[in-house]
Every structure is written in C-alpha cells, then in structure tokens.
Amino acid sequence: MKKLLYIFSLALLVTSCVKDITIDLPPYQPKIVVEGKIEPGYPPFVLLSNSLDLFASTSVADLENNFITDAQVFVNNGVDTVQLILICTDSIPAQYQPIVAELLGYSPSELQNVNICAYSTFDPNWFGVVGTTYNLEIFHNGEVFRSTTDLLFPVPLDSAYFAERPSLPGFGYMQAELTDPAGSGDAYRWETKRLNHYSDGSPKDPVLLAPFNSSFDDQFFDGLQFSWYYDNPGSYRDSTVEDSKKGFYQIGDTVVIKWSKVNHDVYQFLRYADAQIANGGSPFASPVNVPSNVDNGALGVWAGYSPIYDTVICE
Amino acid sequence: MKLRLSIIFLFFFVLSYSQEKYTISGTLSDQSNGESLIGATIQIAGTGKGTVTNTYGFYSITLPEGTYKLQFSFVGYQTIDKEIELNKNEVLNIELPLETEIIQEVEVRAEAEDGNVRDANIGQVSLEIEKIKTLPAFLGEVDVVKTLQLLPGVSSTNEGSQGFYVRGGGPDQNMVLLDEAVVYNASHLFGFFSVFNSDAVKNVNLIKGGIPAKFGGRLASVLEINMNEGNNKRWGVKGGLGLISSRLTVEGPLKKDKGSIILSGRRTYIDILMKPFIPKSSPFNGSSYFFYDLNLKMNYRITDKDKIYISGYYGKDVFRFVDSDAGFDVKMPWGNGIGAFRWNHSFNGKLFMNLSATYSNYQFSFESEQDGFNLKLLSRNQDIGGKLDFTYIPNYRHRIEAGAHYTYHIFQPQNVSANQDTIVFETGEVQKYLSHEVAFYIQDEIDITEWFRANIGLRYSQYYFTGSFNRYVKNGIGVQDSVIHYKPNELIRFYHGLEPRLSMRFLLNKWSSIKAGFNYNYQYVHLASLSSVSLPTDTWFLTTDKAPPQKGWQASLGYFFNFWKNNFEASVEVYYKDMRNLVEYAPGTLPEDNLNDNVDNLLIYGRGYSVGAEFFLKKVKGKFTGWIGYTLAWTNRIFDEINNGNPYPAKYDRRHDLSVVLSYQITPQWNVSSTFIYATGNTMTMPQGWYLHEGNVLYEYGDYNQTRMDPYHRLDIAFTWFDKPFKMKRNKETGEKEKIKRKLRNSVTVSVYNLYNRANPYFLYFDSQGDPLSGNGGSFTIKAKQVSLFPILPSVTWNFKF
Known part of the structure; x- marks a missing residue:
C-alpha cells in the first residue's frame, strides 16, 4: 500500500507544478533530542541536542553549537550506575573513529567535518551485555529525562x-x-x-x-x-x-x-x-510524530540493539 | 412514548379535518418523451393555492365541489390550463409540451415562480441538469457534484479529493441516494469526477438543512439524484465525445406510453490512447487507469394506479501498476454497484404509496504480487434495504408522509490476506460487521394559515448491532490478545433515538418570507481516514458496541426574498450545527494497524460544531442567468486526544467561500457561461521543528490543522454551440421551402478550466537542501513546497442525440 501511495504521489508530482512558498508557523520551543544507543560489547553512547526550528538555516557551526554538552548523564544496569562522560569526536583517537562513526550512524568523513560530542564511557564493565536492562537518566537545565531499554537475546537468521x-x-x-x-x-x-x-x-x-x-x-x-x-x-x-x-x-x-x-x-x-x-x-499520508521512549517530552530514542x-x- | 405519538397523530388528524369533497390526482410528464416531471406546479388559478409533483411526477389536490381552472406548469414547458368542473374524483395525467427545442436545452428548470419565498423548504436546492451541462466542466466532463460545490454551504477540500462537505459536516455525513439506493463513494479517480453520468441524470436535489423526517441516517445532508426514466414515445440515442471519456445512451419504449428503458454508459480512454505510446520494452508497459459506469433504468405502468421501476448502476475504477523490472504487479479496482426496485401505487388519488427494495455495494480491493509474495486487501460495504412510504394529501393544506425504512448493513472494513508461496501470514480473521437499521417516520407539511406553513416531522430510528462478530481485546505486547466471540444474530448492542424535524415558513408579503429549520439526526455509519485527503481506501465501518452512533442537530434561520418580478431570488441563511461521537483514527495510527484488530479499537471519539451564514443571489429568468453564493463559516472539532482537547479547525474549515456562476444566452445557438470560485485555504498539520536520527531528518509536528494553505481561486469559462432545431428543405411537390425538424441534434462545448492559470495549492511538503555534515561550508535548510495540480486546461466536448 505504501508503495502504491508512493507511486500516486510520484505521478502527481510529475503531472503537477511545484513552487517554493513561505508558511507562517507559530514560534517553536526546542526540545531535547536523545540519540542513545547500547549494543553488546560496546559502551553506551548518548548524543544530546536540541530540536531545531523548521525553517532555521543550519550550518555546520549551528549543528555543533546545538549539541548539549552541559548535561549529566547516568546509565544504570539494575545493579550499578555510571555517569557517562562527554567525549568529542575531535578528541577520539583515529583508530576508534570508525567504531564511533558506526555507533553514531555517521560516516567517518562526516565526523571529520563536524565535532560531535557524545556521552559515553571507556569502562569495559559498562559495555553492553545481552539480557540486561539499561536505564538512562539525563539531568539538564533542572529537568530530568528518563528512559529504559533492553539488550534482548538475538535471534539468528536461518x-x-x-x-x-x-x-x-x-x-x-x-x-x-x-x-x-x-x-x-x-x-x-x-x-x-x-x-x-x-x-x-x-x-x-x-x-x-x-x-x-x-x-x-x-x-x-x-x-x-x-x-x-x-x-x-x-x-x-x-x-x-x-x-x-x-x-x-x-x-x-x-x-x-x-x-x-x-x-x-x-x-x-x-x-x-x-x-x-x-x-x-x-499528500496521502497522515502526519505522525515519532514516539520517543524517553519521558518528559524529550524526542529521540534510547535504543538497545542485540x-x-x-x-x-x-x- | 405511546402517549406522545398518539398526541402527534391526533394533532395531524385534527389539522387535516376539513370539508373537501373531491380529489384531482395524476401525473405530469414531458410530452416528447414521457419522462415524469419532478417538482412541477399545479395551481388553482386566482387563489395562490396549489401543489407540486413528487419524485415520481405524482400530484394530488383535493377541493370542494365547484369549477376550477388548473394551471400545470414547469419551466421550459408550455403551461397548460385546464378548466374542470369538480363533482367527482378526477384523474388527470397531463403531458406538458416543450416551449421550444432550443429553450428546452438552455432554460433553467425552476420551482414555482415564487417558490423560493413560498415553500417551507430551508436549505434545499434543486439543480437543473440541462443547465449544468452548459457550465464549464473540468476536462469537459459534466459533473453534478462539482456543480453542487458551487452552492453556498457546499465545498470540496481540493481538486483531487473525494466527496463533498456540507455546512461543516464530513464526507460521510451526506446521504447520497441514487433512485433511493445509497451511494457510498460518489467519486471516480480520487474525486476528480463523480459517478453520476450527466446523460443518465434527471434531477438533483440537495437538502442541507431542515432535513425532513422521511430522510435519515446522516447528519449533514441528503443528495437525491434521480435517473432518467427513458423515452416512452420513441427510440433515441444520445451521447458525447470528450477529451478523456465518451458517453452513449440508448432509450426507448418498452411499450409506447406505458413503459420505457434507458441504458447509459461512459468510459474513459486515457489507457487506450496512451497504450500505443508506451513501448513494450518499458518497464511500465501494462500499467493503466480507467473508469466506466453503466446506468440502466426501466419503468412500466401496469395499471393507471400502479407503476414499477427497476434501476441499476454499476461503476468501477481500475488502476493497474506494473513494474516488470521489479517484478511488481498491483491491481486496484474499486466501485459501486446499486440496484433498486420500486412500486408506486395510488390508492384513491389522496393516498400514494411507494415500496422500494434497494441494494448498494461499495467495494475496494488491492492485489499485489512480487516475487511470490501476494497481498490482497478487500474493503466492502453492502446495504440491503426496504422502504415503505405513504403520502396522504387530504386537502391542499396538508401533505402527510409516513413510512418505515429498513437496512441490513454488511460491512467488511478491511480484510487482508497475505502469503508467500506456501506460507500464509497471520492477518486475522475476516472482519464482518452486521447490523439492522430500522426507522419509522411521520411528517406533515401544513398550511396553518395563509402566511404560516410548517413541516413537522418525527423520525424514530433503531439500530441492532449483531453477531456473528469477534471482538478483539488487546492485552499489550507479548501477551496474547483475547477474543470475545458473538454468535450469529446475537444482539451485541442496541441503540435508538427520536429525531424531531421542523421547518417553518412565515410569509411576510408576496415577495419575502422568513424560514426556520431544525433537525436532529442519528448516523449509524462512519468513515475514517488515515490520509490527509479523502481516498477510496478510507474505511467505512458501522456503529458497534464500542463505536456509538453519531448524533447531531442543526438549527437554521433564513430570510428569502424575490424581486424584479421574481427574476431574482435571494436568501440569507444562518445555521448552527452540533455533532457528537465523531470519529478519527487515534493520533499515530498507521495503515497496517488495521490488521489483526477491530477498526473501532483504533478510533477516538469527539465532537464538532459548525456555524455559518450563507448569502445567495440567483437570477432565474432571461438570457442572463446565474448566481452568486457566499458562505462565511467556522467548523471546529474537539477530541480529548488531539491538541490537548482544545478546539481545532476541521480540515475543510473554510472561512470564506465565494462562487459566481454566470450564463448568457447570446443567440439561440450560442451560450457562454463562466464560474469563479474563491475559497479560504484548507487547514493542514505541519511540522514545526526537526531533529536528526542516524543522519535522517525527522519532523516534530505541531498541533492539528494549525496551518492554512493559500486561498483557492479559479475562473472557468465555456462556450456552447447548439445547432438549429430546424432546417429548411424544399418541398418536392410544392417547390416551396419548408421548416423541417432535425433528427440529429448536435452541440459542442468548448471550455477553459483555470483561465488565468492560477497555481492553486493541492498539498504542501518539505524539501531539505544542503547537507550540514558535508563540511563544504554550505548550510542546511528546509523549504516548504506547494504542489499545484492543474494549470490552464482547455477542452472540447461534442454532444449529440437523435
């Protein structure tokens, strides 16, 4: 069905005319965006930023300034808690850059262009373990944002x-x-x-x-x-x-x-x-927001992948 | 309850008691083809009293013994005066001759000259099909529904959207009746065209306020469309060739003056025209779209008092997409099938009965195949109905109507099956919803005094939601859902309600009146859409144990006046409408959520209200005719789960809606017409912010429908040429030239759609430009883009008949 609607959309675009327009939108209140990830054998990575106004022009510098670097981020495995430290990609040794890129979903070349600062830890005791539930707690600007994710037992492909x-x-x-x-x-x-x-x-x-x-x-x-x-x-x-x-x-x-x-x-x-x-x-799709598993109105996800x-x- | 009904009946009885002795009854029809005339006037000369013919051309008038001069009239036809000495009951079947051939084609059929002021109808409009045919039409396809949207209080969301919207109601809140059978989807090609072939349509009547008690089942409006009955005098053919489709109609007598048959067909041929231009090597070879429809109607007068009608409609849109490279093949047919059998019986001239049996079927299916993976989706609504309606006209002061309606609903909102080779996926059991809808009504149009006429009615509706049915109870992730099984015919839920109706007319003087209307309605079917535009995929479903019936009331008040010897009709109507138990999909519902679940588990329920004022000025006579309609309206919705329960504008909320329709008969052979539309832009839900996830841009949407598109406005123009009805031929015997009536009649309409090439908004989307991570110093911006569908579009249509 989605493919069909896509075809219709495409057909409409082909037969119709498109022009740039300006739209007046109400003032936008940015929200905290959590892009957190944990996988077996890898440390937790939590990238914090603010969502951006729709029509705000965004340069590399704007993006860099948009990362949140003054938060306190904690991960708990049900037994212990660790505070993640802020690590910026410009300070990561070159040999670790591909791993970091993989975890963040950005290419190494993109990481060279943008200095991304994420919260993580080098402590191997906090590398992901299958069968564990990980709780995330973020303190920022007097607010607390919490989330939970699991590293489930993987199911292999036949x-x-x-x-x-x-x-x-x-x-x-x-x-x-x-x-x-x-x-x-x-x-x-x-x-x-x-x-x-x-x-x-x-x-x-x-x-x-x-x-x-x-x-x-x-x-x-x-x-x-x-x-x-x-x-x-x-x-x-x-x-x-x-x-x-x-x-x-x-x-x-x-x-x-x-x-x-x-x-x-x-x-x-x-x-x-x-x-x-x-x-x-x-035009055939209804507008849907992406549901976050982080509370208190945050956007993004704290994701465990096995x-x-x-x-x-x-x- | 019984006491209340007894009082009402007593009231009608007392009011209907009078001293009239004899009844004149019969039918009015077109002399040239025997088509019954709906809404034709029978007046008693010099008294201002009279009546009009009903949907079957039947009339009845009861008067004291005496001598009367009766005038039978209908615009476009010669008026017949008949003097009658009334000393017994009389049956007078009158055939009205056309004024002239040319006038018949271009003249507006109107109500009685001052009907706009005199009748008790508020919020009711009749359209003349011959008039519609001369108006500019999109790609030359004459469209009844598009013309309705030129009336105040009626709108569409945009060019490519299905259905129509009446006074803030949704597209499901219009009862569309084709020869009394329900039409669930009145659109072809996603709303670009309607299912009503203009050659098969005789009469269009829209009731948008003060809905009489004999109609029910929808909150917003009733659109009554009657098909042509066919010529019972002689065989004939008419048709038309347009840019995208052709029409052909054959009609003739089954037995002269007794019965007739009409068969009308229409098909688009874009697929056939395009086929030679798509090379066989193209991966899209085999892809196509077309629609067709067929109308069939037969009628036969069995006796002077009995007449039967059989009507049928079958229409289908067929979309096929083939991508041979990807091995992808999809078929998507959808359409309506409708049948109606009706029996009219006149008991004694005062009492008229109509018995109807109807069947409606709307079906949408989707079949795709790719690499052994087959997916089938079927959505189907079926109604099997029966109606028994009586009209009793004891005297010219009363017109009492009563009846009983029954509908058996069989809905399958969405059934999906999928398999990959031998593996069959769990897509749930076939979901079938069954219910019985019953209604009883009584209404009386009473002339209480010369200046005060009222139409008082009461409808009582019942609804039985029955098994067999499986109710899915969702128990959360990882926990097996539980299912409640209901047995066949087991009553799951019963709803009922009284629906009072009232419309009143206070005649101020010969030229003006004040009218008021009130109606309370129940609606037991719902339509929910996951899309921002209406699509054939939108799901119809029934009231269930979980989904309550929609309820609504509307109050309207109007001032109607005619001037310049009834050449102009004008009105101002204000209305307020309240709607309860409206449905929407819960925010965040995706199409696949419909599977393995009851549709009503995904819905949320809310209310809505609509308030507006409609201004209408119409010139009904002369060479220059047309109308100006303007609506100022607010339409809001309130759902607890949307926008924190705050009111928000419905997607078809339009503050201003202006339509100008002008037609000028330049010469008997030439007509020019033009339409202009201005409407406030539709509302949309737009993102307000964005963020990145794995390098992809995700949007954060703001509150529902807080953004408005640019206004919609458009000017269309059409020129129609009619050939002369007569030709001169030399008489071989006398050698003199004689006027001979042409057997083959032609007309050609050239129209231009969107004359000044306005880029009207169809939808908006966002496009990101640049890559913030590329490091080339550029910036990343998101721009809003507006998609417009149709630029200036000329078209030509040739119509003929012989």
Missing part, C-alpha cells in the same frame, strides 16, 4: 543469500529467512554495509545503512518461518550506480548484515521514523 533477478542478470536483492520464536512481540531491525571499495580506495558504504522499513515485528508471522528481501540502501547514494540499477546488490559485492533484536519501544520508534521518512511529502552479524558474498 539463512541470507544474494537473489539474482532473472530480468537483470548480475543484480539482485538480499534474501533472508527467519524462524521466529513462538510468542508475539519479537521485533527486528535489518542494516547492511558493503565492504567493497571504490577505485580510489574509499569504502562504498562507510557505515551500516538501513533500508526503508528496516524494522518489523512478528505480528503476522509469530512462530513461523518466512523469507523476505531488502534492497541495497547504499546504492541510492552511490553515484557510480546508474539509476536503473539503484536498489540492487551486484555480483561481487560483499555485504555485512547486521540483524538486531530490539524491544517494542525501540521498534515503535524505528517504525514511525521509517514511516515519516517514507511518507515525506506524500545484533548478529552475517556476511554474504554476492555470486
């Missing part, structure tokens, strides 16, 4: 393979199979990264990328085995791929799949975020 399209030899989607455990409420997220490089040596996919509708739950296949496929999100930003081949993997690609188990709140955040991104500009990694060579 298989993942490159499915070449008969109509387009050499190209195809990434097919996967899963046996969902019995009991409703399991939710997953799919991200991929091609390990291949361009001729200049730069990586094709600097970080893991999520396709549209990257997350789903087992509402319709609880306890069943089923298969699905995803397109190649990296191809859309790859200028070396011609338009007719966008969305496909090609023979020769080596693809890392990050297949994560997430809890319900994180799934809801990802699901609505995907819906917003996919529906952007569609991934299993697979590598597929397209051949």
Whole structure:
C-alpha cells in the first residue's frame, strides 16, 4: 500500500507544478533530542541536542553549537550506575573513529567535518551485555529525562543469500529467512554495509545503512518461518550506480548484515521514523510524530540493539 | 412514548379535518418523451393555492365541489390550463409540451415562480441538469457534484479529493441516494469526477438543512439524484465525445406510453490512447487507469394506479501498476454497484404509496504480487434495504408522509490476506460487521394559515448491532490478545433515538418570507481516514458496541426574498450545527494497524460544531442567468486526544467561500457561461521543528490543522454551440421551402478550466537542501513546497442525440 501511495504521489508530482512558498508557523520551543544507543560489547553512547526550528538555516557551526554538552548523564544496569562522560569526536583517537562513526550512524568523513560530542564511557564493565536492562537518566537545565531499554537475546537468521533477478542478470536483492520464536512481540531491525571499495580506495558504504522499513515485528508471522528481501540502501547514494540499477546488490559485492533484536519501544520508534521518512511529502499520508521512549517530552530514542552479524558474498 | 405519538397523530388528524369533497390526482410528464416531471406546479388559478409533483411526477389536490381552472406548469414547458368542473374524483395525467427545442436545452428548470419565498423548504436546492451541462466542466466532463460545490454551504477540500462537505459536516455525513439506493463513494479517480453520468441524470436535489423526517441516517445532508426514466414515445440515442471519456445512451419504449428503458454508459480512454505510446520494452508497459459506469433504468405502468421501476448502476475504477523490472504487479479496482426496485401505487388519488427494495455495494480491493509474495486487501460495504412510504394529501393544506425504512448493513472494513508461496501470514480473521437499521417516520407539511406553513416531522430510528462478530481485546505486547466471540444474530448492542424535524415558513408579503429549520439526526455509519485527503481506501465501518452512533442537530434561520418580478431570488441563511461521537483514527495510527484488530479499537471519539451564514443571489429568468453564493463559516472539532482537547479547525474549515456562476444566452445557438470560485485555504498539520536520527531528518509536528494553505481561486469559462432545431428543405411537390425538424441534434462545448492559470495549492511538503555534515561550508535548510495540480486546461466536448 505504501508503495502504491508512493507511486500516486510520484505521478502527481510529475503531472503537477511545484513552487517554493513561505508558511507562517507559530514560534517553536526546542526540545531535547536523545540519540542513545547500547549494543553488546560496546559502551553506551548518548548524543544530546536540541530540536531545531523548521525553517532555521543550519550550518555546520549551528549543528555543533546545538549539541548539549552541559548535561549529566547516568546509565544504570539494575545493579550499578555510571555517569557517562562527554567525549568529542575531535578528541577520539583515529583508530576508534570508525567504531564511533558506526555507533553514531555517521560516516567517518562526516565526523571529520563536524565535532560531535557524545556521552559515553571507556569502562569495559559498562559495555553492553545481552539480557540486561539499561536505564538512562539525563539531568539538564533542572529537568530530568528518563528512559529504559533492553539488550534482548538475538535471534539468528536461518539463512541470507544474494537473489539474482532473472530480468537483470548480475543484480539482485538480499534474501533472508527467519524462524521466529513462538510468542508475539519479537521485533527486528535489518542494516547492511558493503565492504567493497571504490577505485580510489574509499569504502562504498562507510557505515551500516538501513533500508526503508528496516524494522518489523512478528505480528503476522509469530512462530513461523518466512523469507523476505531488502534492497541495497547504499546504492541510492552511490553515484557510480546508474539509476536503473539503484536498489540492487551486484555480483561481487560483499555485504555485512547486521540483524538486531530490539524491544517494542525501540521498534515503535524505528517504525514511525521509517514511516515519516517514507511518507515525506506524500499528500496521502497522515502526519505522525515519532514516539520517543524517553519521558518528559524529550524526542529521540534510547535504543538497545542485540545484533548478529552475517556476511554474504554476492555470486 | 405511546402517549406522545398518539398526541402527534391526533394533532395531524385534527389539522387535516376539513370539508373537501373531491380529489384531482395524476401525473405530469414531458410530452416528447414521457419522462415524469419532478417538482412541477399545479395551481388553482386566482387563489395562490396549489401543489407540486413528487419524485415520481405524482400530484394530488383535493377541493370542494365547484369549477376550477388548473394551471400545470414547469419551466421550459408550455403551461397548460385546464378548466374542470369538480363533482367527482378526477384523474388527470397531463403531458406538458416543450416551449421550444432550443429553450428546452438552455432554460433553467425552476420551482414555482415564487417558490423560493413560498415553500417551507430551508436549505434545499434543486439543480437543473440541462443547465449544468452548459457550465464549464473540468476536462469537459459534466459533473453534478462539482456543480453542487458551487452552492453556498457546499465545498470540496481540493481538486483531487473525494466527496463533498456540507455546512461543516464530513464526507460521510451526506446521504447520497441514487433512485433511493445509497451511494457510498460518489467519486471516480480520487474525486476528480463523480459517478453520476450527466446523460443518465434527471434531477438533483440537495437538502442541507431542515432535513425532513422521511430522510435519515446522516447528519449533514441528503443528495437525491434521480435517473432518467427513458423515452416512452420513441427510440433515441444520445451521447458525447470528450477529451478523456465518451458517453452513449440508448432509450426507448418498452411499450409506447406505458413503459420505457434507458441504458447509459461512459468510459474513459486515457489507457487506450496512451497504450500505443508506451513501448513494450518499458518497464511500465501494462500499467493503466480507467473508469466506466453503466446506468440502466426501466419503468412500466401496469395499471393507471400502479407503476414499477427497476434501476441499476454499476461503476468501477481500475488502476493497474506494473513494474516488470521489479517484478511488481498491483491491481486496484474499486466501485459501486446499486440496484433498486420500486412500486408506486395510488390508492384513491389522496393516498400514494411507494415500496422500494434497494441494494448498494461499495467495494475496494488491492492485489499485489512480487516475487511470490501476494497481498490482497478487500474493503466492502453492502446495504440491503426496504422502504415503505405513504403520502396522504387530504386537502391542499396538508401533505402527510409516513413510512418505515429498513437496512441490513454488511460491512467488511478491511480484510487482508497475505502469503508467500506456501506460507500464509497471520492477518486475522475476516472482519464482518452486521447490523439492522430500522426507522419509522411521520411528517406533515401544513398550511396553518395563509402566511404560516410548517413541516413537522418525527423520525424514530433503531439500530441492532449483531453477531456473528469477534471482538478483539488487546492485552499489550507479548501477551496474547483475547477474543470475545458473538454468535450469529446475537444482539451485541442496541441503540435508538427520536429525531424531531421542523421547518417553518412565515410569509411576510408576496415577495419575502422568513424560514426556520431544525433537525436532529442519528448516523449509524462512519468513515475514517488515515490520509490527509479523502481516498477510496478510507474505511467505512458501522456503529458497534464500542463505536456509538453519531448524533447531531442543526438549527437554521433564513430570510428569502424575490424581486424584479421574481427574476431574482435571494436568501440569507444562518445555521448552527452540533455533532457528537465523531470519529478519527487515534493520533499515530498507521495503515497496517488495521490488521489483526477491530477498526473501532483504533478510533477516538469527539465532537464538532459548525456555524455559518450563507448569502445567495440567483437570477432565474432571461438570457442572463446565474448566481452568486457566499458562505462565511467556522467548523471546529474537539477530541480529548488531539491538541490537548482544545478546539481545532476541521480540515475543510473554510472561512470564506465565494462562487459566481454566470450564463448568457447570446443567440439561440450560442451560450457562454463562466464560474469563479474563491475559497479560504484548507487547514493542514505541519511540522514545526526537526531533529536528526542516524543522519535522517525527522519532523516534530505541531498541533492539528494549525496551518492554512493559500486561498483557492479559479475562473472557468465555456462556450456552447447548439445547432438549429430546424432546417429548411424544399418541398418536392410544392417547390416551396419548408421548416423541417432535425433528427440529429448536435452541440459542442468548448471550455477553459483555470483561465488565468492560477497555481492553486493541492498539498504542501518539505524539501531539505544542503547537507550540514558535508563540511563544504554550505548550510542546511528546509523549504516548504506547494504542489499545484492543474494549470490552464482547455477542452472540447461534442454532444449529440437523435
């Protein structure tokens, strides 16, 4: 259905005319935005910023100034509590930059352009452990923002393979199979990264990328085995791929799949975020805010991801 | 309750007691084709008393013994005077001859000359189909619903939106009746066209206030559309060729002067025209869109007192999208199927009965296939109905109507099935909602004094929501939902209510009157939309144990006056409308949430109100005709879950709405007409802020409907050429030229839509420019973009008949 509405939107855009307009919006009160993440074997990362006025022009400097660096951030694992320290990307040793980029979802080159300051810890005792619930507490400007997330036990894929399209030899989607455990409420997220490089040596996919509708739950296949496929999100930003081949993997690609188990709140955040991104500009979509799992009116998410990694060579 | 009803009946009886002796009754029809004339006037000369024909062309008037001169008239037809010595009951079936061929095509059918002032109807408008045909039309497609939207108090949200909105009511709050059968979706192509083929339509009547008791089931309005009955004199063909569609109608007698049949069809041909231009190698080869509709109607006069009608409509939109590269194939058909059987019986000239059996079906389906993954979605509403209506006209002071209506609703709001090869996904059981809706009514239009006329009515409606039905009870994540199973025919919930109706007319003088109306209505069906525009995918569903019926009342007051010998009609109406138990999807509901659940579990309930003033000036006679309508209105909604329970404007809240419709008959062969519309922009819910997540921009939306688009305004113009009804031919015997009536009649309409090429807003979206993380020194900005659909669009349509 979404695809169909997208087609309608596209058809309307093609047959219609578009012009810039100005809209008077009521004064905007910025809100705190939490982009927090914890994964097994990695430290918690919490990026704090303020949401921005819709029509405010934003430069790199504006973005840098928009990060919140005067908060106190605590993580609790049900037993102990640690205060996270502020770490800025310009002070992170070069060898850790790709890891930080991966965790933050920004490419290393983007991190070189922007000095991002996040709250984290180098204490390995606070690296994520599967089966643990992590509570987040943020103190800022006299307000407290709280959230909870889980590192659930991951569910491995039965298989993942490159499915070449008969109509387009050499190209195809990434097919996967899963046996969902019995009991409703399991939710997953799919991200991929091609390990291949361009001729200049730069990586094709600097970080893991999520396709549209990257997350789903087992509402319709609880306890069943089923298969699905995803397109190649990296191809859309790859200028070396011609338009007719966008969305496909090609023979020769080596693809890392990050297949994560997430809890319900994180799934809801990802699901609505995907819906917003996919529906952007569609007259047929209803406006929806992305529900945060952080209280007190904050935006964003405190997300625990329990991934299993697979590598597929397209051949 | 019984006591109250007894008092009401006694009241009617007392008022109806009189000394009249004899009744004149019969039907009025068009002499040329036998079509019954609706709303034609029968007047007793010199008395100012009279009556009008009903939907079936039937009239009845009872008078004391004596000699009377009766005038039978209808605009566009010659008036017939008939002197009658009344000393027994008389049946007078009158056929009115057309004034002239040309006038018939361009003249406005109107109510009695001063009907605007004299009748008790408030908020009621009739449109003349022949007049509509000369107005500018989008891509030349004459559209009844689009013309209705030129009337004060009636609007659309925008060009590509389904349905119409009456005095702040939603699109589901209009009862659209085609030959008494309900039409659930009156739109083709997402609202760009209506389902009513102008060649098949005879009469259009909209009631937007003071709704009489014989109508119920919707809060906002009743749109009555009657199909042509067909020519019972001779066979004929008419049709038209337009830019995007063609029409063809065949009609003729089943038995001369006894019965007739009409079959009318219409189909768009964009798909056929475009097909040769899409190469077979194109990945989109096979994609297409078209719609068609068929109207069929038969009638037969069995005896002088009995007539039967069979009406049918079937229409479908079919959208198909094929992307062979992606192996994606989707089919999306939707449409209405409607059938009606009606039997009219006149008992004794004073008592008229209509028995109807109707069937309505609206169905939307979606089927997609890609790489072995099949998805099917079906949404379907079916109504099986019966109506028994009586009209009793004891004398010219009373017109009593009473009846009983029954509808069996079978709704399947959204059923989804999905499978991948042999794996069948859990999409829930087929959700079927069943209910019985029953109503009884009585109303009387009474001339209490010469200057005071009232239409007093009472409707009593009942609603039975029955099994079989599965009620899903959501128990949260990770916990199995529980289900309550209801057995077949098990009563799950009963609702009922009294719906008082009243309209009054106080005649101030020959030229002016004050009218007032009040109606209280129950509505047992609902429509909810997840989209910011109305779509065929919008879900219809029934009142259930969880979703209560909508209730609403409206009060209106108007001053009506005619001037310049009734050449001009004018009115000012003010209204206030209150609506309860309105429905919306809960904020944040996504389309897939409808699966594995009852639709009403996803809804929230609120109220709304609407207040407005409508100004209307119409020139009804002469070469120059038309109207100016202006509405000043406020329409708000209040839902606890939206905007913290504060009132917010409905998406079709329009502060100002102006329509100007002008038509000028330049010569008997040429007509020019023009429409101009100005309307306050629609409301929208817009983001106010943004933030980043994993490098993606996410928006934070503000309060509902707090942003307004730019105003909508547009000017259209149309020129219509009619050929001469007669041609000169030399008589071979006499050698003299003679006037011969043409067998083939032609007209051509050239119209220009959006003459000054206004870029009207269709929707707004946001586009981000620049990349704040690229480090190239640029900045990141979000800009608002407005999408407009139609620039200046000329079109030409050729119409013919023979």
